[in-house]
Amino acid sequence: xxxxxxxxxxxxxxxxxxxxxxxxxxEYLGGRGINARLLWDLTxxxxxxxxxxxxxxxxxxxxxxxxxxxxGRMTVTCKSxxxxxxxxxxxxxxxxxxxxxxxxxxxxxxxxxxxxxxLWIDDGEVTLRDARGLWGLDTRAxxxxxxxxxxxxxxxxxxxxxxxxxxxxxxxxxxxxYRAAGRGGxxxxxxxxxxxxxxxxxTGEVTVADPxxxxxxxxxxxxxxxxxxxxxxxxxxxxxxxxxxGANEGGTLPHRNFQDGRVADAYKLSGEYVSxxxxxxxxxxxxxxxxxxxxxxRSGPYxxxxxxxxxxxxxxxxxxxxxxxxxxxxxxxxxxxxxxxxDTISAGSLVSFAMECYEYGLLSQKDANGxxxxxxxxxxxxxLLERMARREGLGxxxxxGSRAAARTIGRGAExxxxxxxxxxxxxxxxxxxxxxxxxxxxxxRGPDHLMTECLAEVGYTPEVRRLAEDITGTPKAxxxxxxxxxxxxxxxxxxxxxxxxxxxxxxxxxxxxxxxVNFENMAAMFAAATGIxxxxxxxxxxxxxxxTLERLxxxxxxxxxxxxxxxxxxxxxxxxxTLHRGARTLTKEKLDGMxxxxxxxxxxxxxxxxxxxxxxxxxxxxxxxxxxxxxR
Numbered sequence: 265x266x267x268x269x270x271x272x273x274x275x276x277x278x279x280x281x282x283x284x285x286x287x288x289x290x291e292y293l294g295g296r297g298i299n300a301r302l303l304w305d306l307t308x309x310x311x312x313x314x315x316x317x318x319x320x321x322x323x324x325x326x327x328x329x330x331x332x333x334x335x336g337r338m339t340v341t342c343k344s345x346x347x348x349x350x351x352x353x354x355x356x357x358x359x360x361x362x363x364x365x366x367x368x369x370x371x372x373x374x375x376x377x378x379x380x381x382x383l384w385i386d387d388g389e390v391t392l393r394d395a396r397g398l399w400g401l402d403t404r405a406x407x408x409x410x411x412x413x414x415x416x417x418x419x420x421x422x423x424x425x426x427x428x429x430x431x432x433x434x435x436x437x438x439x440x441x442y443r444a445a446g447r448g449g450x451x452x453x454x455x456x457x458x459x460x461x462x463x464x465x466x467t468g469e470v471t472v473a474d475p476x477x478x479x480x481x482x483x484x485x486x487x488x489x490x491x492x493x494x495x496x497x498x499x500x501x502x503x504x505x506x507x508x509x510g511a512n513e514g515g516t517l518p519h520r521n522f523q524d525g526r527v528a529d530a531y532k533l534s535g536e537y538v539s540x541x542x543x544x545x546x547x548x549x550x551x552x553x554x555x556x557x558x559x560x561x562r563s564g565p566y567x568x569x570x571x572x573x574x575x576x577x578x579x580x581x582x583x584x585x586x587x588x589x590x591x592x593x594x595x596x597x598x599x600x601x602x603x604x605x606x607d608t609i610s611a612g613s614l615v616s617f618a619m620e621c622y623e624y625g626l627l628s629q630k631d632a633n634g635x636x637x638x639x640x641x642x643x644x645x646x647x648l649l650e651r652m653a654r655r656e657g658l659g660x661x662x663x664x665g666s667r668a669a670a671r672t673i674g675r676g677a678e679x680x681x682x683x684x685x686x687x688x689x690x691x692x693x694x695x696x697x698x699x700x701x702x703x704x705x706x707x708x709r710g711p712d713h714l715m716t717e718c719l720a721e722v723g724y725t726p727e728v729r730r731l732a733e734d735i736t737g738t739p740k741a742x743x744x745x746x747x748x749x750x751x752x753x754x755x756x757x758x759x760x761x762x763x764x765x766x767x768x769x770x771x772x773x774x775x776x777x778x779x780x781v782n783f784e785n786m787a788a789m790f791a792a793a794t795g796i797x798x799x800x801x802x803x804x805x806x807x808x809x810x811x812t813l814e815r816l817x818x819x820x821x822x823x824x825x826x827x828x829x830x831x832x833x834x835x836x837x838x839x840x841x842t843l844h845r846g847a848r849t850l851t852k853e854k855l856d857g858m859x860x861x862x863x864x865x866x867x868x869x870x871x872x873x874x875x876x877x878x879x880x881x882x883x884x885x886x887x888x889x890x891x892x893x894x895x896r
Contacts (some may be wrong), residue, residue, distance in 0.1 A: 342351075505575065617677075626675055787800045836851060
């Protein structure tokens with residue numbers, strides 16, 4: 265089952281193949297887990313994320329390339345240029361299975377090439393090729409050029425656009441052009457290494473240790489997901505944007521940079537509207553849900569636009585958060601982010617930050633190089649996205665992220681930067697959800713939902729409500745404004761997310777259908793695939809190990825809990841006018857209480873949030889003790 269690790273030294277062009285260590289697989293499962301351990305081992309405290317010595321890691325899931333449900337994902341791990349902290353980001357498409365078919369599970373890049381290059385993996389033949397002719401091209405043009413050069417339009421590519429080349433702090437790595445490893449700036453790390461792309465052609469197959477047993481458990485999981493009609497039919501029909509209308513009705517759809525949570529014509533951003541007018545379903549490898557979209561605009565000022573998505577986060581970030589419900593304009597903005605190689609969440613956050621600064625006179629039209637940054641001005645949004653990717657004019661300032669931009673602007677601009685630890689918050693308004701507030705504060709990469717999705721709090725079916733109560737031991741688990749049970753809910757979600765990331769399974773698999781894909785059947789699929797016996801409880805414990813190691817990485821940098829476990833200023837100091845009549849639903853005191861309960865649950869120090877030596881020993885993380893304790 266196990267393939268190889270490919271270590272690439274871009275400085276001297278050295279390429280080394282190593283087998284995947286079975287003990288490492290046993291302790292960390294694959295994907296995200298093994299990446300986390302490699303990043304720990306290969307990164308010294310204080311290392312600049314854009315240094316040639318900083319590693320960039322790609323880890324396919326342990327089940328990628330099989331027919332395990334929704335198992336086509338890959339984890340990208342590095343030190344974030346946006347935060348200076350741990351970064352894990354995850355991407356779908358068909359790139360991870362193609363790597364497995366070529367015989368590789370992990371790619372480890374270090375060093376910096378003397379000029380732009382791309383890595384060409386043609387089954388067992390691996391070479392670095394000159395990419396100077398690709399530098400400056402957007403992702404769509406670069407993908408086309410690579411396929412023409414190699415004479416195969418079925419090749420899978422993983423590449424960066426101009427934003428990555430220009431070291432934009434929120435540059436993404438794009439798989440097959442349209443699927444983004446988006447958060448935290450991994451594209452800038454790739455660009456800093458003069459690595460334009462990875463091109464892969466794999467003609468092999470992924471074998472499993474127990475074909476009969478694997479077929480039985482994987483098919484059972486697929487059938488169970490298909491039987492959950494609420495999940496797969498709505499995701500197929502409307503995609504992730506199915507939640508737009510509900511968020512708007514609940515007052516949590518971010519409007520004008522989180523100034524409020526409701527938009528008058530939100531239906532025009534909804535999955536229902538987008539699917540009716542612009543988009544059709546599209547799936548990643550082995551997917552049951554088909555929640556992806558592919559959109560085309562056939563008429564109007566943006567005719568000819570075509571791109572993947574838009575997803576919920578893109579519609580909210582580039583739409584309502586910037587004060588517009590111009591669906592076609594938002595799709596055009598999403599296309600720009602995809603081909604320029606920028607995370608749509610952070611890109612939309614930077615635009616809305618600039619618009620609020622403009623509203624309050626902290627930025628003038630002259631500062632914006634002639635742009636009118638009034639709320640909802642779609643043409644200005646599109647121009648500003650281009651300028652951020654290419655670091656032109658005001659775009660150069662914003663390309664550093666909202667934390668750095670606010671510090672430069674000053675005069676109170678920090679209040680408009682809805683970020684923590686240097687990462688812009690995704691579009692969940694945590695003032696309306698205590699579980700998300702806690703999860704966002706704890707997230708090692710910053711405040712977003714893609715490390716821990718807490719939809720059990722919503723309890724949208726009786727089945728899920730019962731599970732939420734079972735996990736937490738309290739009927740208040742689905743009361744979004746109650747802190748009761750939230751630490752246990754967050755811990756459970758963190759662990760199951762870690763396991764899905766390790767296996768390469770889409771997080772929506774367990775997020776949307778908790779009782780159908782769980783620790784037990786994921787452990788059974790892993791065991792049948794690898795021949796490594798694993799129980800559900802052991803899988804959960806490995807999830808806990810990974811979460812703790814990711815925290816240790818940030819603690820080794822010398823940060824305290826007051827610096828690590830925080831939320832954006834707006835979330836804890838300003839009530840939302842559309843939530844519960846403007847009441848203060850979230851306070852620092854309420855957050856601190858949940859944090860202390862969470863620390864105790866994790867067996868970390870209740871005040872500092874530092875895992876004890878005993879906890880590290882229990883989790884097999886003794887190797888990290890001296891580095892972390894010495895950093896305190």
